[in-house]
Amino acid sequence: MADENQGINGEPAQNPNGQAVEQADDPTELTFDQWQEKAKGTGVLRGRLAVVGKDGYDIKLASTPAFKLKRVERANVTYNRSTDIIETEFKTHLEQKLLEASFTETTIQAAASSTTPGFLLGLSTDASWRKELSSSTSSAEDATLMHYSHTFPRATMHLGTRDLEISDECLEFLEARINVEEGRIDAALKSFEEEFGAFFATEVTLGGRRSEVKKVREHIESRSAEQKVGKKVSGGIEGSSMAAGGKVGFGRDEGQNFSIQNDSSAGKRGRGLRVIGGDERRFENVEEWAATIARSNWKAIEHDNVKPLLTHIKWVIARDDKQGNFSRLVGRMWEHSEKLQNCALAGLVFQIRITLRST
Numbered sequence: 001m002a003d004e005n006q007g008i009n010g011e012p013a014q015n016p017n018g019q020a021v022e023q024a025d026d027p028t029e030l031t032f033d034q035w036q037e038k039a040k041g042t043g044v045l046r047g048r049l050a051v052v053g054k055d056g057y058d059i060k061l062a063s064t065p066a067f068k069l070k071r072v073e074r075a076n077v078t079y080n081r082s083t084d085i086i087e088t089e090f091k092t093h094l095e096q097k098l099l100e101a102s103f104t105e106t107t108i109q110a111a112a113s114s115t116t117p118g119f120l121l122g123l124s125t126d127a128s129w130r131k132e133l134s135s136s137t138s139s140a141e142d143a144t145l146m147h148y149s150h151t152f153p154r155a156t157m158h159l160g161t162r163d164l165e166i167s168d169e170c171l172e173f174l175e176a177r178i179n180v181e182e183g184r185i186d187a188a189l190k191s192f193e194e195e196f197g198a199f200f201a202t203e204v205t206l207g208g209r210r211s212e213v214k215k216v217r218e219h220i221e222s223r224s225a226e227q228k229v230g231k232k233v234s235g236g237i238e239g240s241s242m243a244a245g246g247k248v249g250f251g252r253d254e255g256q257n258f259s260i261q262n263d264s265s266a267g268k269r270g271r272g273l274r275v276i277g278g279d280e281r282r283f284e285n286v287e288e289w290a291a292t293i294a295r296s297n298w299k300a301i302e303h304d305n306v307k308p309l310l311t312h313i314k315w316v317i318a319r320d321d322k323q324g325n326f327s328r329l330v331g332r333m334w335e336h337s338e339k340l341q342n343c344a345l346a347g348l349v350f351q352i353r354i355t356l357r358s359t
Contacts, residue, residue: 027077027155027206030295035072035157040065042300044157044204045167047197047309048101059101062197066309067164067316078156083290103201103303146214150286151301152277152293154207159200161315170196170313171326178325180332189333192310198337200312201303208277208293209301210286276301310334 030038039045045065051058166174173195177188275283277299279292314330 027079027295028074030072032069032072036069038206038295038298039069039157042204042206042298044159044201044206044300045069045164047200048303049193049197049199050097059097059103060197061101062195064169064195065167066170066196066200066313067159068167069163070165071163072157073163078158079154083150083152101303103306147211148214149209149211150290152208152290153205153301154293154295154298156203156205156302159202159204161312164312164316166313166317174317174326174329178329180329185332185336189336192333197309199306200309201306202312203303203305204300205302205304206277206298207301208275208290208297208299210273210275210283210289212274213272308334308337310337 043061043065045067046062047066048062049060051060173192180188273283275289277293278289278297280289282289282292310330310333314327314334317326317330
């Protein structure tokens, strides 16, 4: 095993500018075994599933990982040490839940516009989610919220098909259903999604994030105060680079920096304040909390480049599936999921047309 104080390939750790970086923050110093543990602990090897319950949407992290790491090379890890203060507006419950689950603006846009197959495949195909989707659209103005986020990215893992292997649990699941009858493929798909998820982020950023949700009216009233706090936090963190905040994904307001309030009223989790990574006990003060972010407490704070999980599995498993049995089963489940998606989309379009005609 490589020395813990060496990089992935044994070289001294450096940042993109060629300068030495602190051991506590540098991702290139992690060995493969440490990356494997980090990946397991942060859930980056598990898929996700969007479901609808009595309280609306929820983005569930799968209970079982679909993959395990095969390799980690320097090219697979992007080093970062910035501070992004971002303001995002969202109008539907689905957008809110995706944001809370740390998906990026581009991913949320794709999900909201139904351009990413993996998301619709991850939604329940019952009529309930189609009804919720249309009702949230019709009452968009009433539901408009603002999401403020201090994001401290430290390392981004790029999980391509060559970097992954199918997990033992996933192989066991597929092996038990190799010869599943056509009439049972629907049950096999549902069981698979419940255990492993329906979509998978191939780019995951690790670090820390502190965020808060407010109604638009509260946002307008407190914008001036939050700009001042945002500048203070950015200037107080060594080596940080402020990213201009704006209505991320819904138009940008160039040249302005935003932050969540750094006062006693904001420092209550009951008011929608969420902290991921770092020493979460210090959540009330942004500066104190940010100073605690280190490799030992990195969490997954951004998920991007989302793929349908079955598609990613099919490409990964094809390398070693000499007989093609696993690939055929995954292909059958994928084809069935496409049929379900097409039926769901048709039902949604029909329902929207009826709604428009009645207004």
